[in-house]
Amino acid sequence: MKAVLMDGFGGVEVMKIGEADKPVAAEGQVLLKVHATSVNRPDLVQRMGNYPPPPGDSTILGLEVAGVIEELGAGVTGWKVGDRVMTLVGGGSYAEFAVAYASHLMPIPESMSFEEAACVCESYITAFLNLFMVGGLKDNNTAIIHGGGGGVNMAGVQLCKALVPNTKLIVTASPDKLDRVKGMGVDLVVNFKENPDFTEIVKEFTNKKGVDVILDHVGAKYLAPNMNSLGYAGRLVIIGVISGIKAELNLALMMVKRQQIIGSVLRSRPVKDKGEIVAEFIRTALPKFADRTIVPIIEKVFTLDQVVEAHRMMEEDRHFGKIVIKIA
Ligand SMILES: NC(=O)c1ccc[n+]([C@@H]2O[C@H](COP(=O)([O-])OP(=O)(O)OC[C@H]3O[C@@H](n4cnc5c(N)ncnc54)[C@H](OP(=O)(O)O)[C@@H]3O)[C@@H](O)[C@H]2O)c1
Structure with missing residues (x-):
């Protein structure tokens, strides 16, 4: 699959588009086709070598996915292939495919685009x-x-x-x-x-x-x-x-x-804790996205090939709200 790879740690120039192995959904996880993700400040810190992914998570950059379920891992119930979902991931969303825990998935309301959904989970x-x-x-x-x-x-x-x-x-x-x-x-x-x-x-x-x-x-x-x-x-x-x-x-x-x-930090919390936080978010906040009381503010949508420009925009503080990367 196509993904953003890094030649070591450092400035935006270490990021390159390359080929990576498609990840495999473990028990309790799903494989997602990534339609969009967004740039979060921690991605820049990780790129500089100061924010490693938690053990077991992908080393590819990217903390959230808006996409479609491609495959269900063992033991996953309540979701089906083809569902439109958004989710936190411990890493790996700057790629065509990523894996996520089923307990962290949220349905994307019909009223939201993949680009909007890509802004929700981390921020x-x-x-x-x-x-x-x-x-x-x-x-x-x-x-x-x-x-x-x-x-x-x-x-x-x-x-x-x-x-x-x-x-x-x-x-x-x-x-x-x-x-x-x-x-x-x-x-x-x-x-x-x-x-x-x-x-x-x-x-x-x-x-x-x-x-x-x-x-x-x-x-x-x-x-x-x-x-x-x-x-x-x-x-x-x-x-x-x-x-x-x-x-x-x-x-x-x-x-x-x-x-x-x-x-307080979100990324390295135990899987179960993150599931409980997501459940509370679904109960309390998600309806406000569905009825468009809350519409994510998007500064600009880039393609995966433009990832360097997307990071540069955040590094130079030229954004207001979110910077999105569209992948599919
Ligand atoms: N603990 C967690 O779980 C967690 C999760 C996600 C993010 N974060 C952290 O949250 C922060 C924001 O992340 P983000 O993705 O939203 O990044 P972001 O979009 O780049 O936002 C950072 C903001 O900080 C502002 N800023 C810079 N210097 C400031 C100062 N002295 N006083 C007040 N504001 C200042 C910038 O304002 P201007 O653009 O106007 O300069 C910018 O709007 C980052 O530090 C990130 O590491 C923590």
């Missing part, structure tokens, strides 16, 4: 898991989502608007993306280039109360402003560390304010 499930299941965001809460314009972050905004519309949302964004983020109904947009310390802005906006939940992928540089912006019993959920991994923490303040810092 929206990451945002859903960390804002609601881990972060415990509920009615009338205030939240900060960092990085307006990014895939996970825009997914978070759309999910809050659709599932808990009375959330007060603060989003940080770079200058050229501020207006578009504001246009999504966000309550306060903060220019992160001008305000690397956003504490005072958040304090003023929340009448000194602070926020209930923060979804953060910036890491070290934002630890202090995040903790200073968090209210009593607030939760800081860290899903990325783009600015570094080491920072100083005021433990006394954290204790007195009963705050929690939670690290």
Whole structure:
């Protein structure tokens, strides 16, 4: 099968289109014909050699598939060959075929294209898991989502608007993306280039109360402003560390304010855990995609042969929402 292969680790130039063996569905898995996948920031980190796939998963890049079931592995029930599905994979979606666990499959609603479906699993499930299941965001809460314009972050905004519309949302964004983020109904947009310390802005906006939940992928540089912006019993959920991994923490303040810092990763969770997260997502969020309350924001659709350009677009932060790779 055709796939994106790598000559070692490094810049976009290490990616090459080549031939790989078609994967085989093990017990509890299905073989999928991949129609579309999308670029996620962790793909770039993996390409650089800093995010290896969990043991047993494909070493080919790509974390999500929108496609059609080609074959059922032993013991798979409830699905049939030809079903249109979208799913998380531990790796391997930058290829014509990939395998996935049946317990991670979601039906693609009739109203969605393969390109739209290719945006859902990694970004929206990451945002859903960390804002609601881990972060415990509920009615009338205030939240900060960092990085307006990014895939996970825009997914978070759309999910809050659709599932808990009375959330007060603060989003940080770079200058050229501020207006578009504001246009999504966000309550306060903060220019992160001008305000690397956003504490005072958040304090003023929340009448000194602070926020209930923060979804953060910036890491070290934002630890202090995040903790200073968090209210009593607030939760800081860290899903990325783009600015570094080491920072100083005021433990006394954290204790007195009963705050929690939670690290969270989706890819390396046990298969069973991911199945439970997917089941909750199907129950709660999927109907909002089916009725088009939530429509994934797609910056551009590339072909597999254009994978270098697709990665370059993300590397240079020229996207708003998702970058899709169409394969079939
Ligand atoms: N833990 C998990 O399970 C998990 C799963 C998926 C992704 N992630 C992580 O989540 C993050 C987002 O992934 P993605 O695929 O959505 O990538 P993405 O589309 O490239 O989004 C990244 C966003 O970060 C913004 N950003 C850069 N510097 C910032 C700063 N100082 N403050 C606030 N925002 C800043 C960028 O804004 P501009 O474009 O405006 O510069 C961009 O919109 C990555 O760090 C990724 O590794 C974690």
